[in-house]
Amino acid sequence: MLHFPRSWGAEPLGDGRWLFGIWAPSVAEVAVRVGGSDTPLQRQPDGFWRGEAAGEPGAEYGFVLDGSVRPDPAARAQAGDVHGPSLLLDPRGFRWDQPWAGRSWEEAVIYELHIGTFTEEGTFAAAARRLRDLAKLGITAIELLPVGQFTGRHGWGYDGVLPYAPHRNYGSPDDLKALIAAAQDHGIMVLLDVVYNHFGPDGAYLHAYAPEFFDTQRHTPWGAGIDYSGPPVRAFFIENALYWLTEYRLDGLRLDATDQIEDPSEPELLVELAQRVRAADLGRPIHLTTEDNRNITRLHEPEAELYTAEWNDDYHHAIHCLLTGEDEAYYAPYAADPMADLCLALECGYVEQGQPRPGTEKLRGESSAHLPWPSFINFNQNHDQTGNRALGERLTALAEDAPLQVAHALLLCAPFTPLLFMGEEEGSRAPFLFFADFHGDLAEALRKGRAKEFAGFKGFAERAPDPLDPATRDASRPFAESGSARAAEWRELTARLLALRAGGIVPLLKSGRAGDPVVTRMGERALRAEWPFVAGRLIVTARFGPDAGMEADVMEADVPLRAPDLGFETEECGFAVWVEV
Structure with missing residues (x-):
């Protein structure tokens, strides 16, 4: 029985009565038509027109402006399309069977x-x-x-x-x-x-x-x-x-x-x-x-x-340019060095923070x-x-699965x-x-x-x-591809990543930040990132493809001497995540 009374539209008063309100400061006459019967509304000093009329829930209604009938711009429901009559709806008629206390934002996977x-x-x-x-x-x-x-x-x-x-x-x-x-x-x-x-x-x-x-x-x-x-x-x-x-x-x-x-x-x-x-x-x-x-x-x-x-x-633009090489239109500034932009996004959130950017004269952020x-x-x-x-x-139609799955894992395991x-x-x-x-x-x-x-x-x-x-x-x-072996592989990876996020990463997020991150570029297509929390550290390493300029094996560089909580690797791509508490 959840109800929010509004100044706009039709509000139930009980016993088949409704209060109608519409702001029309320049209109000479306003009435409400319910089931074919018109009731004049009274102009208020603030330009609203208000008045009461009878009607059953589900009845059609509209406002009559200088002789023309229009739908209610704050209607809770329509009888048909956007040009036709509105419907009287009492929101108190819906029964919410179970209570709901909500969830914290740190738990959100949207x-x-x-x-x-x-x-x-x-x-x-x-x-x-x-x-x-x-x-x-x-x-x-x-x-x-x-x-x-x-x-x-x-x-x-x-x-x-x-x-x-x-x-x-x-x-x-x-x-x-x-x-x-x-x-x-x-x-x-x-x-x-x-x-x-x-x-x-x-x-x-x-x-x-x-x-x-x-x-x-x-x-x-x-x-x-x-x-x-x-x-x-x-x-x-x-x-x-x-x-x-x-x-x-x-x-x-x-x-x-x-x-x-x-x-x-x-x-x-x-x-x-x-x-x-x-x-x-x-x-x-x-x-x-x-x-x-x-x-x-x-x-x-x-x-x-x-x-x-x-x-x-x-963040999206950096990942997109890194995986596709596209450089047209608004992607141009991110195509100059997408790995550097990705590292900056993992460190600071925004990439564009008011600094000069390649390919654009306008400063943003x-x-x-x-x-x-x-x-x-x-x-x-x-x-x-x-x-x-x-x-x-989709990005999945523009890039290969191996680097895509690295990007997928990075998205689901980073603290954003x-x-x-x-x-x-x-x-x-x-x-x-x-x-x-x-x-x-x-x-x-x-x-x-x-x-x-x-x-x-x-x-x-x-x-x-x-x-x-x-x-x-x-x-x-x-x-369209549900049921295929490829879809099942992706779903299994998603489930593993989200289980790790819920069990290991969310508790870190809830404990609060305990310093600044350290994001290190390990080559042209590889990085390592570490985020400190009150309850521990989150470390990820990611390699998006072959990288002749890589300084060290990104999967082994300066990480705890234990197996990752989750990791996978192909000949050219790899990802690993460690949750330290």
Whole structure:
């Protein structure tokens, strides 16, 4: 019976009565239509329109603006697509059978998944049926790509226009809650990717309700920027965060592209949102994470108690360039010496920390070596870095398995927070392509925009699959090779690595940092890293390929005189990890 009362939208009062609220400061008349009956709302001094009306849960409703009916931008559910009526939904109707105390961030092994392609059915219910296998493997958190309702049947979710309503094609709100309850019953945390930096191009009726919601003088890659300085606008997003965390009992949120949330207020939206979440005291650890291209640290300083962790693209770029040799577009600065960049990421978190970088004149970032290691979310693959390629190739399709498995082991054994992209646990080579379900002029604009994006990558634009073809979505399901000997080998390696992480590395992380790391480059393609903790030391050695310039055998150099806790080696590649307590 979890309920978060909001200032936006429809709130149950009991006995079949509802309180409706919508911010429309420039509209002359507003009513709410429930089941065909209109009730005028009263204008408030702050530009909100409010009033009560009767209705049964499941009834269709919408707001009438100067004679035109529009869906509720804060609807908990829709009757159909983003243009149609909303549904009255009382969140107190769902029963959470088991209590949930959450998990600490040091235990997090994140598994990013897209509901629409994670299973053949593409539903919340189908995803719930796969959770037992993830828990047995050692996954402790799943992160869902955005589920707020968007145009069409399928898409990534980043073009959402109704951020309070789970996408209808995935299932009902109760289906999503059942998925979360099932995950937590298996000991798995659930994080949700939320988009507070823009709305999608179709069905964003906030433009009609309140043009004041937007800053027409500031433009983003997705159109007019949002004016975060107004209290109703801030409430829309802060309430959204608290709504998901309260009514859906989520363990945390991933805030998409926070570098695009420009707000001159004091405190800025990002700070106030985190402060409000921390003040809510939901009875379990809440983990807020960010994706921020600026490489800043102020939101993640431990004393600030704001955000738990940051997606670390720098780590990905170094690994990607090291294993593939790619040097085009944004990979260019990392291609100059990817091993040096990888060593820097293992030592400091960010690679770009405000220093000059090859191939770019723009300085980015600031010193990050002082931040706790788990505050960096590292990954070898994710939806962005795979799906934003014209052909959607995973790293597993671009490099050989031997160095890939070294990179896999390094990711899962380093003291940073690891993130796996669905299928990565078994070495999936299926692409993850960009896809959407737009029509007409919007579809054509999308095709042209995607072609322009790949102008910096030779030959890719001409070969890119049509993002509007359902076959593009179907090709993005990750488990085509499940059941093969290769998939079984990858899964066995993943299970071994995660068992070691849970039993040996997590206790070190929980004990706290006890000094600075020592990361030594052992040659062109080899390294040794040591991280000191209160409870002991974590040491890894990694060799990514043949290395004529290697100073010593990286598998033997200056390590304790005992067998590694886990290790493997081929003729050219090798990995070993020691946990000393």
